[in-house]
Amino acid sequence: GCRPLWLRELIAESIVGVMPEYLIHQAWGDAKSFEDFRLPELEALADMHGIGPASEPPLYDIKDFDPLSPFLKVNLPNEEVAKNIAERSMMMKNIVEFWGEAKTAGELQAVVKAYIERNESTVRQYMTTGTFAFKLYGFGKTYQYKDQMKVLKPFFELGFKNKVKLKNPDHQFWIFFDHGHHAGGGDNGPPKKVYFGRFIADGMRHVCNTFSLKTRPFIGPTSTVAELAFVMANQGQVKMGSWVLDPFVGTASLLVASSYFGAMCVGMDRDYCLLHSKIHKKHAEKKDLFTNFRHYGLAKPEIVCGDNAYPPWHAREVYDAIICDPPYGVRAGARKSGSRNRLKGKKVNPVLTEHDNAHIPSSVPYPVEDVMADLHDVAAKYLVVGGRLVYLLPTVGEFDPKSLPQHECLELVAHSKQRLTAGFYRRCITIKKIKAWKEGMACRRRDKTSEPAPCWEDVKSKLPRKKDATDVKEKALEGEEERPPEQRNPLMVDNDDHRNEGKEQAPPKKRKVSNENMK
Template identity: 30%
Template sequence: MRGYLFVFAQSHSEFRIPEIQSIAELYGFSLQLPELESVGPFVVIGLEKEDHARLLAKRCILLKSVYEFWGQGSTYEELHNSTRAHKSLWDPYQQDTSFRFFVTAYNHTIPQSRQRQIMEDFSYMAYLGKIELKQPELVMGCFEEYDDTRGLAKNRVKDGNFRQVYFGRLIEEGSARALIGHFDVKKRAYYGNTSMDAEMSLLMANQTKAAPGSLIYDPFMGTGSMAYPTAHFGALVIGSDIDGRQMRGKEKPAGVFRAATQYGLASRILGLFTFDMTRNPWRCGDLFDAIVTDPPYGVRAGAKRLGRKTEPSEKHKEVYRERLASGRTDQPYIPPTKPYELSDLARDLVLLSRYLLKPGGRLVFFLPTVTDEYEDVDIQSMLCEGMEVIANSLQDFGSWGRRLVTIKKTATTSFPPPVFNTNDDTSWLGPSGHVPAHKDFREKYFQGFRKENS
């Protein structure tokens, strides 16, 4: 495999590699990834073909550009030695190719005089073509990486320490990032206070491997934030919610359809249904290629399920019996609901997904966790037979964060409809009685994540 330099946007560092892997799997080619504990803004990845790099640049949301890798070093001397060793890659452009050369840095500002000096140091390449700034045939980039200084006192630390420098030939600019502005929530015809931001919903859509011909389901549809990007990539979408008002809004047609029409995607929204996830109408499994959702966790809107918080009093029962006896059925029946605890919801969502997903299908959802209490076993404890975690990326907010969890159905056999426990139990407990960091998240959030003994 040949090396390609990937230049990422300066956001969501933990989401970079899972997104690249998902899109590579979607298009059916393999990657050679470096063994790194953390992924910086510049990563060299092995690919079999240059066309594969172009496919990734056109689909991955976090990818700014892809370069053919020509050199790397922790000093400029190492960089030039590495570049000379790759002469077979850049030698064909020496004679009559118009070119442009630029130098940039991450977490650092390079003075113009130093940029000029860096360019002159590559004189051994002896390019004879015309320098063209607007539409060159060849674009070469030199990228310096410095330590991240975010969170440090600006008056003390201006730049981090120099780490690496990379050099290569531009293959493709990332075009998918333009979709963030296209799906901007503020410009949307219908949205709510819990609508997912455009960049994150696009990342989730890529994790589902949405593509023409795929069928995707959102069991907590809300205002439809997951539906639009998945439909944009060609998928057909079905949504449901226990509260149909979230999907419909106050005007006609339904709010989700109005927003989908704005994007030209209404024909790909197959239907919206109102029901409790644990009392669903699905009568056969192995239906969907992916399930993608952002379950409510109680900060802005709490999850609900059918049932009563407490048993009705004898007085209420008597009033109900009199109403039925008198034949007064003019008022619609509104079923009672009760809170749906997040740890129970997550466990039930995995069970439902195992039933509804096709073999190899994916469940993609957000799970909020308390930072100091989180352990890897929290995610593992919600799994069931035939389901496997393939990605777990954290969006860190300090004392808490939300994890984008991607679970794959590895089982090849069908499963019967799941039976959901309607009573409180302790099946969410991990090994040795460990309590997951997402248990009772709503209460912990409003208490400011204070320790019980403080």
């Protein structure tokens, strides 16, 4: 019969080819998770497969991107590339071959029917061979079993001849309802869009449980959660055979992710006791950062006891990626090797040769601006051209990318943010080396007499103290309608210790109680 005008127009849009071939279902959570990391990770993985910013057609249309939706249509050359990108992505739940979209399930059924008619030679095999199953997912609304069956029933009439198998079918077909995100919850009304697609591959979010800090043998207070570590490895474009450096290695949580992808890892830290496992009690089981690599069956990294302020490397461009979490002074104070006596103008006694091996150098404070400038200098000097520097940076207030250290060899690629508390963010900075380093090149340093300090300088002093936060909370509980101006704090935290937010914590230790104390 004659199709209605609205359906002819909807089908016409599909025929002209403005709709991309694939639909990705991205991870989406609360405000403290990593939604802002979705596009930078996707772009980095696509670039690894030759799909860059200048590609035609573009990877995605920015007009289609909704920061409050987990769905995004993308252009990819073929199913193999789509599968490879998905299986490397931490921020992607799955990817499907895009068959159509509409405003309602009824309209979607008609659009998918037209898609099948136009592409019968390629899609009929998925509808006649093996087994199949329909899957339904609602974003912003939960669909009960009865509601799901009501939606799915018309799609069985599209000509599927193969047998239904709900568990491990040969072919999966997904229907996604996007009702939008509403902070208040509840029924969000009719869907904004409904999508249909053939399942291609899942993302790699399953490794979050495998590499969780909760089950990792050796961790520290600044160990990076698995999800973020893998995202940073992806943005660093780490692959089999890559050389990766972490100049602030700590417990090597970032190198675990890079090693998983087959990289040859090198770590450096100035904490002699941590690297040599001298932080345990005498009778405790000895563990060190290598314990984690043995636990996961990964290649162990090469570890150097050194200081990034005075890098020990030969001046060669060797590393494909530098991935790190610098000591910016919020939880781990930044220090570098140096003489405290020299700072005070006193005489410095040299270390005798026979004491070299056992000598642990003294340290002095390491300003955050110097930490960042030295890190960029190291990246410019030791990265290969095209290599990437990926690091975490805390900020308070407005962030201007131009406030980052500037180097003529380096170019900012992306910056993502994770909100830890109101006004306090942890950002992931991705930088690419665009030309070879030459002697004399260095980061431009800020003129502290005439230029304002960046928002990432001395973050710790800008955070509320625990006592201040507690006082304000107590007064709010007393029923004050409006806080005094001097007590208004845009950085008010929601728990007692903001510093541990965004990090998985080790389970509490059990206290041993003697029989005498029980009497």
